[in-house]
Amino acid sequence: MKEDFLHYLWRFKKFNTLDLKSAQNESITIIKTGDYLELAGPDFFNAHIKIGDQKWAGNVEIHLKSSDWYLHNHEKDPAYENVILHVVWENDTPIFRENNIEIPVLVLKDYVEKEVLNNYNALLSPKTWISCERQIKEIDDFVFKNWQERLFFERLERKSKFIYELLEETNQDWEAVLFCLLAKNFGLNTNGLSFMQMSKSIPFTIIRKESFEVENLESLIFGTLGLLDGEKEDVYFKDLKFRYFYLLHKYQLEKPFINPVQFFKHRPDNFPTIRLSQLANLYSTHQNLFSKIIDLKMAKSVYELMNVSASSYWQNHYQFDKESPKKAKMLSKSFLDLVIINTIIPIQFAYSNIMGDSVSEDLIDFIKEVAPEKNAIIDKFDFIGIKSKNAFESQTFLELKNEYCNHKACLKCAIGMELLKN
Template sequence: MKEDFLHYIWQHQYFDKADLATTAGEPVQVLRVGFYNTDAGPDFREAILRIGEVEWAGSVEVHLNASDWHRHQHQHDPKYDQVVLHVVWQSDVPVVRTDGTLVPVLELQHRVDLRLLKTYEVLQQAQHAIPCAAFWPEVPEITKALMLERALVERLEEKGGEVLQVYQSYGNDWEQAAFYTLLRGFGFKINQQAFELVAKSLPFHVVRRHQHNLLQLEALLLGQAGFLADAGDEYSQQLQREYTFLQHKYKLQPLPRHHWNFLRMRPANFPTARLAQLAALLHQHPSFFTNILETDTTQKYQQLFAATVSAYWQRHYMLGRESKTITQGMGKSSAQNLVVNVAVPILAAYANHSGERAYLEKAINLLEQLKEESNKYTRLYEELGWRAKSAADNQAALGLYKRYCSHVNCMRCAVGNKIMKQRKATL
């Protein structure tokens, strides 16, 4: 058993309240269970309880064993002085506040129907990647739909939060934050870390100063990535000369080549080709962050990322290696990936920062208009009969799996809650 089961039991009051009393024998009446606290401090805030003849307003702390209070050092933490009731599965020791006063304890191990605990254990011990797979068909579609909507919003808030951290760490500059997020997105997982290193090692003010010149942008990006050390053909040598000048001017230190991965990749996805595409995008859209906020259609967002590369890169995927086919820029699938992983998080971050929910709604609407893509996460739910119909569904499934299913966090999931409630109704 984990504490989340007791959180659930307390929050929904799924225990026998007949002759409810503390371990010291004082009668307990729950007037308000309190609000679940996701921050530091006691588990439930603003609870109202009658213990004995006195009505208390304060917090409730939940543990499996009363001794966990001491294990977590709450007896030395003033935040826990406001606890008016310690709810535990087993009361093994008395507990005190910082001033030495005893905390009333409510023991639940003999008040919870063991069949409810058995349902919880089935979820916790499930072998399927989706813990509730055996119960999924029993859950109403509306419950699953609402939970997926919640998981989508939570995922967008999480991704937006990552962009906000970048924004704050770079002096509250949105264009800088968008630049970093853009480079991270261009890594497409395989080379994500290397692209992040380029973003960290190449000051954005340098990029901004040379955005009007595509050749210089290519030189900065490819040079900083470490790809110009062995320039071969004439164009590569021209890029090398540009980078050498800019490197000395701005005291730049290029990345070692070992950071980059070319294995098991199509030539169109090589990091050299991606860097050329990135240069074209930055050149054609110098106010990238503003473009993200103001672009108004899904097609325009995809066009934003599918910028036309220079003539050299239309015929090359590596420096000195000519391609048999002509490629003007990024493919549609890759452009959609960047809309999802760059544009949408930026919109979510700005919605959070500005307080204008319209940008979050814009992000969700954008995802709803983009085509779904089957992946290992959506396939887990497809096995249960659910089907993604848009990129929004993909992100919702990803959010649901990563935040809830993979951690067996069923007690915080509406689907898991519904299963437990249905089981409770049959007891």
């Protein structure tokens, strides 16, 4: 049993509340269970409880065993001096205040019906991919859709924390923040960190100044990532290298240490050379990209705005000195869908929060136009009969699995709560 189950029992009064007795044999009447804030300190704040003939207003602390009070050092914390009731599953030792008065104890296991306990065990016991995979399809559609909306915005809230950190680092320059996010996105999982390091290493003021000549952007980006190190016979390589060292001197930049980029296990169209050239061309085409992206409401508008390709040299190359059959290397729709999911929607959400605007419905409509991601988690949900029709749904399933199911947090999940209730 986990402590959050006891929180659930107390919060929703899922036990027999008639004729309650404390371990000290005093009658207990629950007037108000208190506010469940999940903050530091007692579990429930401002509870109203009648113990014996005395009405109390204060906090309630919950533990599996009463001895956990001492295990967690609550006796040394003044925040727990206002606890009026200690709710436990097992009362194995008396607990005293600093003034040596014993804290009243309610032993929940004496008042919980067997059916409630069986429902809890049935939900958490199966050794399945997720605890509710046999029952999740039974959830009421209204409950499920409301929970998906909350999961979607919880996911955006988490992603926004990184955006706010970047804002601090860039002195509130949204264009610079967008460049960092796009660079990370263009690097995908394998090279995302390296591309991000590159984007932070080049002051965005320089990107602005040099964006009118794409070769200068490529030289800065490629050079910073170490892709212009060594010697090659390729004329384009030599030109970029010359430009890079000229720009280093012009702006008095130092070559930073950055994790090497990886070509291994990538399809050629995802080679770092191709993605970096596409990124350079995007910024060469749009000098004020953030102002154009922030108001986009449709996926089609993104596809039109970001209709760029790698530079002409890369039409018949994937690496320097290695010629390949000619191919126009445009940003594909599937790749731009990832950009919408991982960059555009999060930055629009963060920006609207700071500006005090409400764009919740717009963001949901926007992301519902995007195809769902393809990965092992989404495939597994599909296998158990929960299909993603669009990226809104796939994003919520990723949040559900990673932030709830993986942590067995069924009692913080609307699906788990509904299953227990039923």
